[in-house]
Structures are given as C-alpha cells and as structure tokens.
Amino acid sequence: MEDGKLTVRAVERALDIMLCFTGASELTLTEIASRAQLHKSTVHRLLASLEGKGFIMRDGSTDKYRLGYRLWELSANLSKEGDPGIILLPEMERLRDQLGETISLYVQDGLVRVRVQAVQSNHAIRRVAPVGARMPLYVGASSKVLVAFAEPALQEQLLASADWPTGLDQTAFLQQLSDTRRAGFATSVEEREPGAAAVSAPVLDRGGRLVAALAVSGPANRLTLELMQEQAPLIVEAARRMGTMLR
Amino acid sequence: MEDGKLTVRAVERALDIMLCFTGASELTLTEIASRAQLHKSTVHRLLASLEGKGFIMRDGSTDKYRLGYRLWELSANLSKEGDPGIILLPEMERLRDQLGETISLYVQDGLVRVRVQAVQSNHAIRRVAPVGARMPLYVGASSKVLVAFAEPALQEQLLASADWPTGLDQTAFLQQLSDTRRAGFATSVEEREPGAAAVSAPVLDRGGRLVAALAVSGPANRLTLELMQEQAPLIVEAARRMGTMLR
DNA sequence: AACTGTGTTTCATATAGTGAAACTTTTTTT
C-alpha cells in the first residue's frame, strides 16, 4: 500500500473496534460499523473473534456489545502488584495527607483525559463519584502535562481538531507546553473551572513513556500560584515514585 | 475449517499474543512465537499492529515486549465510574469492617486466579503486597466459585490439564463445584494454606456472567465452618451489590 | 572471526478475509 508499515489490517480493524468504546459503554453492531467505517459483516466477524477471547461481551438484556473483563485482567499485568489504579493509591493518599488537598490521576484518551483515580481532601469518606470523569485536553494543568509529554503526533492532532475552542490561542498554548516540558510540571488557575487551581506532574514509566498525570487541585484562594510553585517539587517527586511502581 | 465459528484468524492470533502476557510481564518476540505457536515473522507483523494502537509497547532498556497502557484506559470503561478495582473497594472495606477479616477479590486467568484487590483485617495500613498474587485454580474457596460459575469449557480444560495435582480426586472436585452452584457460595478449610479458611461468593455482572470471586479469609480457628455458613449470606449479598456497580 | 542468538524484511503462493447480497430476526410504524 502507501504507508511503509508492515502490519495486519484485520487486527488493526479489530483494535479500532475496541477503541470505539472510549466514552461509549455499549454500542450496537451498526453503531460500531459506522464509527469504525467498516461494513456490517466485517464488524460482525471481528466482534465474534473479540468476543470469543473475552475482549468484548454482550449485554444480557440489551444485546448490545461492550468491552469484556479480559481487559481488566490484562491491565493487572501493567504494574508490579496488579491493577495500576490500586497500586498507585497509597502514594496518592500519602501526598493527600502531606498537602491536604484533593489528588487526582488522569490518563489521556483520544482528545480527552479521564480521571482514573482520586483521593479527596476530605479525610472521612472516599468520594468515588468523580473517578471516570472525562474532560477536554485543551485546558487545565493535567491537560498540559498529558499533551506536553505525549508523542508529538498528539499535539498536531489536538491543534488540528475541529473541536478546538474558538478564542483559545494556539500559540499561547504551545508556549505553555514548552514551559511545562522545561519545568517538569504545569499549573492552572481558573482555566477549566472558575475558582479552582491545580498543579500537575507527569507519571513516566521506566522507559520514560508518559503514563498519566498526577494532579493536586483545590480552591484558587488557597492554592495560589506561589504556593503551587513551592509544592511542585513534592508533586513531581511523588509522580516519579509512582512511575517506578509500574512495570 | 472444522469449527462452525465465523471468525478472523489473524485477530484471534493477535489476541492470543496479548494473552501470552498473563503471568509474564515482558517477553521477547521469539518467546511469544513459541508460546503462541506462531512463526516469528507472523508474530512480528501482529506485534507491529498491536504496538501501533498502544496495546503492546516495548521496554526502553531491554527492548522486550510488554502490554500497553491502552488496556488500562479501556478497562476504565468496564465499571460505571472507572477502574473496577477502585470502584469495588468501598464495598470491600464495608464488609471488612463488618466481619473484621481480610477481604480479597479474585479473577480467573487461564488456569490460575489473580488477586486483583484486597483489604486487610488490620485497620491501620493497607497491605498492598499480596495484590497481584497468582494461585492455582484447583484448591481454595474462590477457585471453586471461579470454576463453578465459569463457562463449562473451563472445567473440562482444568480437569484435562497436565498440571492437575496427582492425588486430587476429580470426582470429589466436581461434586464440590455442583455444591457451590447450588449453595451460591463456597468454603474451604486448610485447602491451599495450612491453618487458613475462607468463604467465597461470585460477583456476577448484570448479564449474569461471572466477573470475579469475593472472598473472606482468616485463621481456621476463628473462621470455623459453622461461622462461615452463618456469614455466607452477608458475603453473597456484598458480592451481588458489587456486581451491580459494574456496567 | 566465527558463532549462536536475536529481530527484521522480502517475496511467491494460496489461504483466508472481504463486502455485496440474500436471508432471518427484531423493532417500529401504519
């Protein structure tokens, strides 16, 4: 073909089908066909293969397709001691106790970020509600970290996206990315949410690949820019330590 | 071919390659080829496809292949609020507080089970070490649950396995599976570990599919058979509630 | 330098995946 890659089309299509489920919990065959730009019968065959190995399953009542638990089983292989979301929790709790603010962990997914783990500043009860929340990659400290340390292709994709907010300056954004790479962390004050501020540092695996962004967030009147600059080394260090826990 | 399934061979092979990583964190191309019974060049092409989509990555220093973080991202789609290992934690903590014993969550993976989450009876510090531990599917309360409620194919595979322990009666094992299905839970006393006992109940998703086994374990002198029978309904109910939290 | 072990690329071959269309089942509309 035209691209120089030595690759298997059927496999890429099957993986694309799984990627269709980012943001959508269940899809019908025709929805998948339309999203992945494939013919119904092709999708049907690929789904049968995915389902047979447990990567896709069907909802008993709605008969729609959804991701299978095999993915969870395999993701337990990503860190030394099992599920990364679990293994990174103690370090996040330690940081929360140290700084007294809410700690979040984000991963990039397409052109959004997903909060995969969080511990609240409130010491009493763990608020699990916001885990799973999806936010744009355009604004916020963690977005800057996730884009700045990602592969360059993501930046281009993001800037070229049709969803880029009108009135958001791309040159300034690029400058912020460059600042983030140099400093090793990013801050944001009332970018995504009025009255909120955050500091964020990258969690890199042993190969130096970006895995997630660790963020400390709180009310802007408490988390001043000065305080965040001061606390940044602690957050960078915690993120570094979390990286070493991954395989 | 001989089986009636309409499926795509290349895709099944690619998925098999990912499944090679259960128990092994990193593998070389030739190791994968040998495990999956495929030719080097086939594996190479399939790996290139998997790597391109982030399902496989290469370790920077050793150059070996390992699973990619895309799997973790996708597994966040499996429960309503993100990573299942995280979302199920509060319910496990509640049960621990109620019964005062260690609570574990196991998923089946090939012919072993993996502890994907645990909360210790010790209230002070969460002991994260045993998460990720792998145990045989032949013995223990959770093994019985995982096999009893799995698809019948697993039972056959397990009984036919070359690793079946000599001196372990298959008829008795099948009887225990049948008892487990009828009762809705399983117990074990000093089966896997001397001096230890456990009760286990299945976590089923809304479609009734087995996802995991929830287990309460402790010293056999405290967890008598009578006490476990008495506590079983609580564990069954907690496992049921956990199932409803999954998508 | 010869050697075993990796990972990678090339290339002829026919297998194996493809998509149009036919067919069945389910859901919606009349």
Added chain:
DNA sequence: AAAAAAAGTTTCACTATATGAAACACAGTT
C-alpha cells in the same frame, strides 16, 4: 395486526491479503 424498516447473521465468489520459508541484519558470546 399487518406492513415496513432496521438490525443482526450467514452465504459465497473473488482477489486482496496474510502467510511462512528463507534470506538478511545486528547484536552479544565464545
């Protein structure tokens, strides 16, 4: 209830496409 529309599934001829042998590169050993 009947008709129509949509979703899911299977069949099948075709050739595009994945395959594996072999050859190539590129380490690390001896």
